Amino acid sequence: MKLLWAYSARTVWVRSSTTTLAMAGLALVSLILLAVLMLGNGLDRALIESGSSENVLLLRKGATTEIASGIYRDQAHVVGTLPGIARTMTEQSLAIPELVALISLAKTGADSPSNVVVRGTQPDALLLRPQVTLQEGRVWQPGTAEVVVGSQIAKRFLPGGLGTSLKIGKGEWRVVGVLDAQGTAFDSEIWGDVNQLMASYGRDSYSSLTIRASDQAAVQQINEIIGADARLMLQVKHERDYYREKSLTMATFIHILGFTFTLIFALGATLGGTMTMYGMVASRTREIGMLRALGFPRSKILAVFLLESLLIGASAGVLAIGGGTALQFITLSTMNWGTFSELAFRLTLTPGSAVTTMAFALVISMLGGIPPAIRAARLPVANALHAPGR
Amino acid sequence: MTIGTLIVRNVRRHRLRVILTALGIATVILAFNLLVTTVQAWYAGVEASVPNRLITRHAASLSIHLPLAYRDRIASIDGVTGVTYANWFGGVYREATGFFPQFAVDPASFLDLHQELVVTDEEREFFLSDRRGCVIGRRLAEQYGWKVGDVIALKGTLYPGDWEFVVRGIYRGADASADETWMLLRWDYMNERRHQFDPDRAGTVGWYVVRIADPGLAGRVTKTLDTEFANSSAETRTETEQAFQAGFVAMSGAIINALKLLAIVLNGITLLVLANTLVMTMRERTRELAVLRALGFRSSHMTALVTGEALLIALLGSMLGIALTIPGTHLYRAVVSSKLGNFFQHLDLSPGTWILSVSITLCIAVCASAVPIVRLLRAKVAEDLRYVG
Numbered sequence: 001m002k003l004l005w006a007y008s009a010r011t012v013w014v015r016s017s018t019t020t021l022a023m024a025g026l027a028l029v030s031l032i033l034l035a036v037l038m039l040g041n042g043l044d045r046a047l048i049e050s051g052s053s054e055n056v057l058l059l060r061k062g063a064t065t066e067i068a069s070g071i072y073r074d075q076a077h078v079v080g081t082l083p084g085i086a087r088t089m090t091e092q093s094l095a096i097p098e099l100v101a102l103i104s105l106a107k108t109g110a111d112s113p114s115n116v117v118v119r120g121t122q123p124d125a126l127l128l129r130p131q132v133t134l135q136e137g138r139v140w141q142p143g144t145a146e147v148v149v150g151s152q153i154a155k156r157f158l159p160g161g162l163g164t165s166l167k168i169g170k171g172e173w174r175v176v177g178v179l180d181a182q183g184t185a186f187d188s189e190i191w192g193d194v195n196q197l198m199a200s201y202g203r204d205s206y207s208s209l210t211i212r213a214s215d216q217a218a219v220q221q222i223n224e225i226i227g228a229d230a231r232l233m234l235q236v237k238h239e240r241d242y243y244r245e246k247s248l249t250m251a252t253f254i255h256i257l258g259f260t261f262t263l264i265f266a267l268g269a270t271l272g273g274t275m276t277m278y279g280m281v282a283s284r285t286r287e288i289g290m291l292r293a294l295g296f297p298r299s300k301i302l303a304v305f306l307l308e309s310l311l312i313g314a315s316a317g318v319l320a321i322g323g324g325t326a327l328q329f330i331t332l333s334t335m336n337w338g339t340f341s342e343l344a345f346r347l348t349l350t351p352g353s354a355v356t357t358m359a360f361a362l363v364i365s366m367l368g369g370i371p372p373a374i375r376a377a378r379l380p381v382a383n384a385l386h387a388p389g390r
Numbered sequence: 391m392t393i394g395t396l397i398v399r400n401v402r403r404h405r406l407r408v409i410l411t412a413l414g415i416a417t418v419i420l421a422f423n424l425l426v427t428t429v430q431a432w433y434a435g436v437e438a439s440v441p442n443r444l445i446t447r448h449a450a451s452l453s454i455h456l457p458l459a460y461r462d463r464i465a466s467i468d469g470v471t472g473v474t475y476a477n478w479f480g481g482v483y484r485e486a487t488g489f490f491p492q493f494a495v496d497p498a499s500f501l502d503l504h505q506e507l508v509v510t511d512e513e514r515e516f517f518l519s520d521r522r523g524c525v526i527g528r529r530l531a532e533q534y535g536w537k538v539g540d541v542i543a544l545k546g547t548l549y550p551g552d553w554e555f556v557v558r559g560i561y562r563g564a565d566a567s568a569d570e571t572w573m574l575l576r577w578d579y580m581n582e583r584r585h586q587f588d589p590d591r592a593g594t595v596g597w598y599v600v601r602i603a604d605p606g607l608a609g610r611v612t613k614t615l616d617t618e619f620a621n622s623s624a625e626t627r628t629e630t631e632q633a634f635q636a637g638f639v640a641m642s643g644a645i646i647n648a649l650k651l652l653a654i655v656l657n658g659i660t661l662l663v664l665a666n667t668l669v670m671t672m673r674e675r676t677r678e679l680a681v682l683r684a685l686g687f688r689s690s691h692m693t694a695l696v697t698g699e700a701l702l703i704a705l706l707g708s709m710l711g712i713a714l715t716i717p718g719t720h721l722y723r724a725v726v727s728s729k730l731g732n733f734f735q736h737l738d739l740s741p742g743t744w745i746l747s748v749s750i751t752l753c754i755a756v757c758a759s760a761v762p763i764v765r766l767l768r769a770k771v772a773e774d775l776r777y778v779g
Binding site (some may be wrong): 017018021022025026027028029032035045060061062063064065067068070101102103104113114115167168169170201202204249252257260261264265267268271272274275276278279282283330333334335337340342 | 406407411413414417418420421425426428449450451452453480482489545546547548550551561586591623627629640641642643644645649652655658659662663665666667669670673674722725726729732733734756771
């Protein structure tokens with residue numbers, strides 16, 4: 001068996017002109033598959049990871065997004081006094097009403113402005129969302145026209161950096177800090193003081209209210225109390241579920257696209273593999289005859305050719321994963337169809353997607369290698385020895 | 391025997407390999423056509439826009455509304471021949487996945503300005519006389535099996551509560567690019583209910599649609615209009631309908647660019663597949679090609695021989711590819727519309743697309759033949775004559 005391994009490996013090496021082309025083709029196809037998987041991972045990370053499992057989001061009944069929702073001050077006050085809400089060190093309850101609005105902001109180097117989410121909130125929102133930390137500068141001073149921006153916003157919309165001004169609503173707002181939200185949707189948001197922003201937008205109601213529950217049992221309790229209170233007319237959602245629903249359309253689109261094209265490419269790549277291996281068999285007919293004459297059984301010949309094509313597949317898989325590692329540096333910004341706002345996310349390589357890609361490359365090369373390997377194993381010894389060529 | 395016959399005979403020598411290569415090319419063409427069709431579907435809104443219409447919205451954001459009072463001031467601007475307005479209604483039918491665009495509009499002026507939405511005079515009259523009436527597109531009606539007289543119940547997201555609308559008409563698009571999945575309901579009905587639950591925001595509109603006498607006036611009217619409302623409580627931002635639609639497309643720019651990049655990479659795969667076949671074939675024929683050269687075939691003949699074979703295989707692949715693309719597009723459209731509803735329409739294969747894919751493939755065939763040709767012409771005839779396997 002060791003001999004066979006060496007034989008396969010060396011054949012692939014010696015006939016590198018043919019095998020390189022086949023390998024490159026398969027590697028490219030695997031890379032495309034991997035890129036689609038990474039796109040999905042990045043999107044999941046940006047949206048679903050935005051939610052924390054202990055947080056619940058309150059929206060007006062019927063509203064599907066924060067932007068469409070409205071919560072009045074008195075409702076927010078009632079909710080703030082409910083039992084089961086986690087508290088900060090200063091005994092403030094972690095129930096934060098927020099204003100969420102869209103603004104059009106000119107993107108550096110683009111002709112048309114993009115819609116960006118502006119979130120009016122309190123500095124305690126950083127406690128509510130532990131994945132968000134201050135990367136640079138400081139938090140806004142409540143009651144002033146100061147904002148902090150997500151790292152993606154800083155990169156794409158703020159060429160001047162800290163200290164520059166943004167026009168939001170009717171006024172100019174000074175940027176005093178940059179947030180790092182670890183690739184979640186908050187990286188594409190602008191945060192500022194809720195009361196200042198409400199005044200600026202001429203609104204008297206909040207958009208949503210986010211609560212950190214003290215434990216899972218409290219979530220159920222809060223849900224029941226709010227459902228029973230006729231004054232509130234609010235719906236309670238787990239934050240993670242909310243973000244998952246928002247990303248549904250986009251995720252479905254990427255899955256359909258990925259599935260369709262991977263299917264087509266898999267077909268193409270199998271054909272390519274079959275062709276290459278048939279070529280290998282044809283040009284080595286005499287060699288195969290010789291091996292058989294020396295006493296190698298048919299099963300060994302079959303194994304040799306399958307090994308060869310698996311070797312090509314494995315190398316292609318490794319190349320594709322290598323390419324995928326490089327793709328991780330790409331950040332895409334797109335419109336989130338759930339909210340019509342800008343969302344930036346990074347292509348993310350997960351161990352799962354790497355394994356899938358490798359398996360894909362191996363299966364494809366295996367499928368492509370079977371028919372030629374069978375042909376090789378079936379060659380009659382006498383005829384093969386007389387074949388032209390080496 | 392001419393070079394042409396020689397090429398055809400050569401192609402027929404290794405049928406299995408040629409068929410596999412052609413199939414490989416065909417799958418790439420299928421994928422390419424589907425990709426281009428997807429990208430084009432994105433631009434459907436831009437394609438459907440009319441040059442003599444402008445869209446005026448709030449300068450800060452589409453989510454902030456404009457006062458209704460602007461209508462008359464816009465109408466009085468020189469060069470403006472019609473004004474209408476609309477709100478994004480954002481209702482949900484049954485569950486959140488049943489998405490289709492709903493606009494609350496001023497019925498008479500909206501239909502007047504959007505001549506591409508064709509309704510009969512009778513349907514128009516019914517719509518104008520029923521405050522709870524609505525007009526829906528033909529495609530939407532087919533999708534849900536709605537007929538004139540049916541009641542559509544929506545759950546409001548932006549405008550809370552349960553809403554019911556009676557279908558008073560089904561419009562057709564005047565041409566293929568028109569969107570036939572809209573639902574138009576009456577702004578005055580919506581506004582009446584808004585007075586009850588959200589009086590602060592009643593009497594405001596999402597955006598204005600402005601018709602101008604001549605597309606050439608667009609620049610001037612845009613400027614006059616935005617200057618008119620500058621420094622007011624609600625500043626405006628006006629652009630042509632095309633630019634407005636293109637703005638939405640531009641926001642998805644990265645995904646579109648990724649798809650475009652993928653389309654280019656695909657052609658790289660064709661190159662690899664074809665080059666692979668050619669290299670393999672030519673290596674097998676090393677000896678006989680040397681014989682041909684020894685017989686006096688010139689470099690130009692050899693080039694023609696290899697390029698011709700490449701082109702013939704590519705052509706076969708292209709034909710197969712197009713044969714696959716037609717049912718493939720139907721299947722793809724069916725899958726997309728079953729999963730995504732109305733987000734993607736106009737997934738229709740245009741002749742331009744497949745012509746493009748075939749011409750690119752043929753160009754690639756010429757490029758792919760370069761590899762074996764260079765190798766062939768550099769080789770020494772005497773050595774090649776002695777070549778074994």
